[in-house]
Amino acid sequence: MILLFSLLILSFEGFSSCVADFDQDVSSLGAFSLHGVGAYAAGFYEEMEGDEGDLLVRSIDQIRNFGGRSNEKVVSVEDYGAKGGGADDTMAFEKAWNAACSSDSPVSLLIPKGNTYLLKPITFSGPCNSDISVMIEGTIEASSNPSDWNGKNQRLWIYFNKVNNLAVLGGGTINGNGKVWWQKSCKVDKSQPCKDAPTALTFNACNWLRVESLNVINSQQIHVEFENSKNIIVSSISISAPGNSPNTDGIHVTRTQNITINHCTIATGDDCISIVTGSQDVHANNIICGPGHGISIGSLGAKGSIAQVSGVTVDTAQFSGTSNGVRIKTWQGGKGYAKNIVFKNIEMSNVKNPIIIDQNYCDSKKPCGQQKSAVQVSNVQYSNIKGTSASKFAINFNCSKSFPCSGIVLEDIDLVKNGGGSAKSFCANVKWSKEGTVIPPPCALQLEDA
Incomplete structure (x- = not known):
C-alpha cells in the first residue's frame, strides 16, 4: 500500500510533496489534478499504521507556485464588456467567469489595473474544467445600494462556491463600500433591527486554495471568510476598516481544516x-x-x-x-x-x-443566566x-x-x-x-x- 501511494505521488507533475483528500478511495487519485501546486517538504507529514497503511494524519503548511503562471490562458473581464468607471459590471464578470471556468486548460481571469469595477452580489461557481487564477489588479467596488441584495442572500457579496485549485491574487483592491451598511447596523443605531450584512469575499467548499496579495477594505460586515474548505494558504493580505465599524471581522474561519494565514495586516472594528x-x-x-x-x-x-x-x-x-x-x-x-x-x-x-x-x-441585550x-x-x-x-x-x-x-x-x-x-x-x-x-x-x- 505504501509503495502504491509513493508511485501515485511521483505521477503528479511539479510536486516536491503531495497530499490529497483520503476521504476518497486511493484508486481515484489518478484523476486528481493540482496544476502548479506544491508543498514544502518540511511542512508535510504523514503517519501510516497497520498493513493496510491507513493515513492517520496529513498536514500541509504551504501551497506555492500556483496562480499567474506565464503559460496560463488569459481571460479579461473587459473582453466581456466590463467598462469600469461606475457602470454595473456584474454581468460582464459573470460571462468572463463562465468562459474561464469552462476552459480545458489552466486560465487566468484578469481584472485589469487602472480601473474600478462596480459589482452587485455575484457568485463564482464551480466545479471548473481546469485550474483558475483570478488576477485582481484593479479595484472591485460593491454597489452602495442595499436594495441590490433584495431577494438574495444578504450575507454574501463576492462568493466563490465549490471551486478547487483556485488562486485569487494580484495586488488589487476589494472595496465593500460598507458605510451605508454600518449606519443601519443595530450596534450603531439602536432603533434599527439587527440584520445580516454581506461578507466582502467568501470561499465555500474551496479546496487547495491560495489567496495572496490583496487589499480588502471597508467591508459591509466580515471582510474575508473561509468555510467548509481544506488546504488553504492566505498570505500578504491587507484588511482595513474604521475601528468603530460594526462586525467587520478581518478573516473568519469556520468548518475549515488546514489553513495557514501568513504576513497579514488587519485593522477593523471587530x-x-x-x-x-x-x-x-x-x-x-x-x-x-x-x-x-x-x-x-x-x-x-x-x-x-x-x-x-x-x-x-x-x-x-x-x-x-x-x-x-x-x-x-x-x-x-x-x-x-x-x-x-x-x-x-x-x-x-x-x-x-x-x-x-x-x-x-x-x-446579548438580556443578561445570560448561569x-x-x-x-x-x-x-x-x-x-x-x-x-x-x-x-x-x-x-x-x-x-x-x-x-x-x-x-x-x-x-x-x-x-x-x-x-x-x-x-x-x-x-x-x-x-x-x-x-x-x-x-x-x-x-x-x-x-x-x-
Missing part, C-alpha cells in the same frame, strides 16, 4: 481573525492587528450548540490598541471543546485584555508574550464552574500596565501551571477556591 466551530489545524503567523478585537477563538456554543475547535497556533503577532489580544470566548450552555491551542511570540501594546479566556461570554453546560477549554499554551495592558488585568481567566479550564500553561510572560505599574491576573475555575518567569504572577484563586 476580530482581526475569528476562528469558530469545525475549524482544525489553523496556523496564523506574522500577524499585525489593530485596531480591532484581537484574535479570537469563538464565539463558540451559542444557543446551546455544539462547537469543536482544535489545533490552533498563533505564532508571531503584534497587537496595538486592541480591545483584546489572544482570546477564547464561549457561551454558557454550549457543548463541545476548544483544545490544543498555542499562542506564542506575541507583542502587546496598550491592549485592554492581552490574555483572556471567557467561558461566560454574552453578547448554565450547567459549557464548551470545554483545555490544553492552551501561552509562551513569550510581552508588552503593555490597557487594563489592570493583563491575564483574565473567567472559566465555567461546571467545566473548568484545564491544562493552561503560562511560559515567559511579561505584561505590565501601559504607562507603568504592575498589572494583575484574574482567575476563576482554571487549572494552570507556569514555566519560566510569568508577570503578572498567576493569581492564587484556583479551581478548589472557586
Whole structure:
C-alpha cells in the first residue's frame, strides 16, 4: 500500500510533496489534478499504521507556485464588456467567469489595473474544467445600494462556491463600500433591527486554495471568510476598516481544516481573525492587528450548540490598541471543546485584555443566566508574550464552574500596565501551571477556591 501511494505521488507533475483528500478511495487519485501546486517538504507529514497503511494524519503548511503562471490562458473581464468607471459590471464578470471556468486548460481571469469595477452580489461557481487564477489588479467596488441584495442572500457579496485549485491574487483592491451598511447596523443605531450584512469575499467548499496579495477594505460586515474548505494558504493580505465599524471581522474561519494565514495586516472594528466551530489545524503567523478585537477563538456554543475547535497556533503577532489580544470566548450552555491551542511570540501594546479566556461570554441585550453546560477549554499554551495592558488585568481567566479550564500553561510572560505599574491576573475555575518567569504572577484563586 505504501509503495502504491509513493508511485501515485511521483505521477503528479511539479510536486516536491503531495497530499490529497483520503476521504476518497486511493484508486481515484489518478484523476486528481493540482496544476502548479506544491508543498514544502518540511511542512508535510504523514503517519501510516497497520498493513493496510491507513493515513492517520496529513498536514500541509504551504501551497506555492500556483496562480499567474506565464503559460496560463488569459481571460479579461473587459473582453466581456466590463467598462469600469461606475457602470454595473456584474454581468460582464459573470460571462468572463463562465468562459474561464469552462476552459480545458489552466486560465487566468484578469481584472485589469487602472480601473474600478462596480459589482452587485455575484457568485463564482464551480466545479471548473481546469485550474483558475483570478488576477485582481484593479479595484472591485460593491454597489452602495442595499436594495441590490433584495431577494438574495444578504450575507454574501463576492462568493466563490465549490471551486478547487483556485488562486485569487494580484495586488488589487476589494472595496465593500460598507458605510451605508454600518449606519443601519443595530450596534450603531439602536432603533434599527439587527440584520445580516454581506461578507466582502467568501470561499465555500474551496479546496487547495491560495489567496495572496490583496487589499480588502471597508467591508459591509466580515471582510474575508473561509468555510467548509481544506488546504488553504492566505498570505500578504491587507484588511482595513474604521475601528468603530460594526462586525467587520478581518478573516473568519469556520468548518475549515488546514489553513495557514501568513504576513497579514488587519485593522477593523471587530476580530482581526475569528476562528469558530469545525475549524482544525489553523496556523496564523506574522500577524499585525489593530485596531480591532484581537484574535479570537469563538464565539463558540451559542444557543446551546455544539462547537469543536482544535489545533490552533498563533505564532508571531503584534497587537496595538486592541480591545483584546489572544482570546477564547464561549457561551454558557454550549457543548463541545476548544483544545490544543498555542499562542506564542506575541507583542502587546496598550491592549485592554492581552490574555483572556471567557467561558461566560454574552453578547446579548438580556443578561445570560448561569448554565450547567459549557464548551470545554483545555490544553492552551501561552509562551513569550510581552508588552503593555490597557487594563489592570493583563491575564483574565473567567472559566465555567461546571467545566473548568484545564491544562493552561503560562511560559515567559511579561505584561505590565501601559504607562507603568504592575498589572494583575484574574482567575476563576482554571487549572494552570507556569514555566519560566510569568508577570503578572498567576493569581492564587484556583479551581478548589472557586
